[in-house]
Amino acid sequence: MRNQWGMSNGEWGRRPAGSLCAHIPHSPLPIPHSFRPGVTLIELLITMAIMAIISAAILGTSSAAMENARRNRSQVLITKIQGLLQERLASYETRRVDVNTLIMNPINKLVSDQASAAPAQFAAANVTRGHMLADVQLLAKRELIKCEMPDHWADVTDDLVFLQGVPSPMQTYIRKYQQLVSSGVSIDKINLNDGAECLYLTIMTVTGDGEARTLFSKQDIGDVDSDGANEFIDGWGNAIAWVRWPAGFVPRSPLMSADSGADHDPLDVYRRDQPGTVPATGFHSSAQPFIARLRDPLPAFRMPPLVYSSGPDGISGINTTNDSIMDAGEKILLDPYC
Numbered sequence: 328m329r330n331q332w333g334m335s336n337g338e339w340g341r342r343p344a345g346s347l348c349a350h351i352p353h354s355p356l357p358i359p360h361s362f363r364p365g366v367t368l369i370e371l372l373i374t375m376a377i378m379a380i381i382s383a384a385i386l387g388t389s390s391a392a393m394e395n396a397r398r399n400r401s402q403v404l405i406t407k408i409q410g411l412l413q414e415r416l417a418s419y420e421t422r423r424v425d426v427n428t429l430i431m432n433p434i435n436k437l438v439s440d441q442a443s444a445a446p447a448q449f450a451a452a453n454v455t456r457g458h459m460l461a462d463v464q465l466l467a468k469r470e471l472i473k474c475e476m477p478d479h480w481a482d483v484t485d486d487l488v489f490l491q492g493v494p495s496p497m498q499t500y501i502r503k504y505q506q507l508v509s510s511g512v513s514i515d516k517i518n519l520n521d522g523a524e525c526l527y528l529t530i531m532t533v534t535g536d537g538e539a540r541t542l543f544s545k546q547d548i549g550d551v552d553s554d555g556a557n558e559f560i561d562g563w564g565n566a567i568a569w570v571r572w573p574a575g576f577v578p579r580s581p582l583m584s585a586d587s588g589a590d591h592d593p594l595d596v597y598r599r600d601q602p603g604t605v606p607a608t609g610f611h612s613s614a615q616p617f618i619a620r621l622r623d624p625l626p627a628f629r630m631p632p633l634v635y636s637s638g639p640d641g642i643s644g645i646n647t648t649n650d651s652i653m654d655a656g657e658k659i660l661l662d663p664y665c
Contacts, residue, residue: 394639397562401636404547404559405567408526411534411542412569412632415476420593424467425491430611434459437609458607461597463489466617468594475533477525478571480504480518488613496532503528503556512554520551523558523566526634530559561636570645573633574625580633587626600627 434456441452467489473482474490474497483500487493493501507517527548530539549560558566570576577585584590587601598604600621610618637643 397639399562401561401563401567401638404543404561405634405636407542408530408559408567408569409632409634411530411539412476412634415529415534416472416632417593419468419472422468422471424464424471424489426463426467427487427489427491430463430489430614433609433611434463455607455609458599458605459610461599462607462618462621463610463614465595465597465599466614466621472571476529476571478522478569479525480521482525488617499532500525500528507555510555516552516554517556519554520556520558520566520568522568522570523551524554524556526567526569527557527559561638563637563639563641565637565641567634567636568643569635570633572630574630575646576633580631582631583628585626585628587628590629592627592629595627602626 437459438449438452438456441449444452470487470489471494473485474487474494477483477500483497483504504517508514535542543559547559548557549564549566550557551560551564551566558568561567573580573583577583591598592600595601602622602624604622606618606622633645635643635645
């Protein structure tokens with residue numbers, strides 16, 4: 328039986344006669360199909376070094392970009408908060424304040440007692456009454472700002488002296504403080520970030536015409552100390568705090584000149600809080616300590632609020648306690664109007 332090539336099964340594998348195919352002798356070595364060169368250890372180390380350099384450059388650039396993003400986010404947030412606070416503080420310049428009747432009674436009595444006196448005495452009594460009214464109106468406005476824009480919990484818990492009744496925002500703050508205390512949180516923990524917590528309450532309660540909450544995203548708000556009171560959070564996860572009247576920050580602030588003449592406290596329209604002012608007498612005993620402080624040698628200059636972030640290291644370097652400090656050889660309070 329022959330196959331398709333005309334060969335029988337027995338002839339398969341034998342070279343047919345007359346074939347032109349040359350006989351290829353058996354080679355003892357296999358013929359390689361392709362050439363595959365190896366990689367030396369030095370080449371491998373060089374490649375790894377190059378990859379490490381490229382990775383370090385990429386990671387360094389990425390880290391710097393992330394740090395800049397955190398810083399920019401914090402600056403934008405602080406600027407937004409600062410603007411809301413400034414707008415609210417400016418509204419107190421034209422705000423009407425109801426003064427406590429205990430404070431007002433001696434002032435009104437001063438004129439009524441002189442009603443039947445000589446015209447000159449009555450006129451002098453009216454001038455004195457005007458000075459006293461200017462003093463108590465200034466102090467009442469400052470107390471109102473402290474109550475409605477607290478920068479620590481003590482502003483919420485202090486007794487009122489000049490105001491007639493507790494302002495509505497202060498009632499909100501008192502309820503929040505009582506809620507924290509009743510929840511079992513220690514006083515030390517409550518006071519740990521009280522400047523930041525009071526800042527959050529102030530912004531959400533009295534700024535933005537009631538729409539302040541819509542101005543901030545979820546990542547802007549948190550509770551870093553887990554005490555149940557929210558704070559604004561910077562790009563590094565730290566609480567953003569504030570100082571309402573940062574008198575001790577004057578040397579480092581481009582916004583304050585400490586010039587009571589050219590840049591006087593805008594609330595003090597009649598310039599009662601400055602050295603050399605003629606003091607008025609006859610106030611109620613509860614007002615006397617505050618009246619005396621209007622006559623101290625320190626000028627009442629304009630003080631914009633200080634909103635600050637602790638930054639990447641978490642250290643602000645700002646003393647926010649109401650302790651006495653030494654500045655330019657004089658003993659002053661960090662919070663000058665409390």
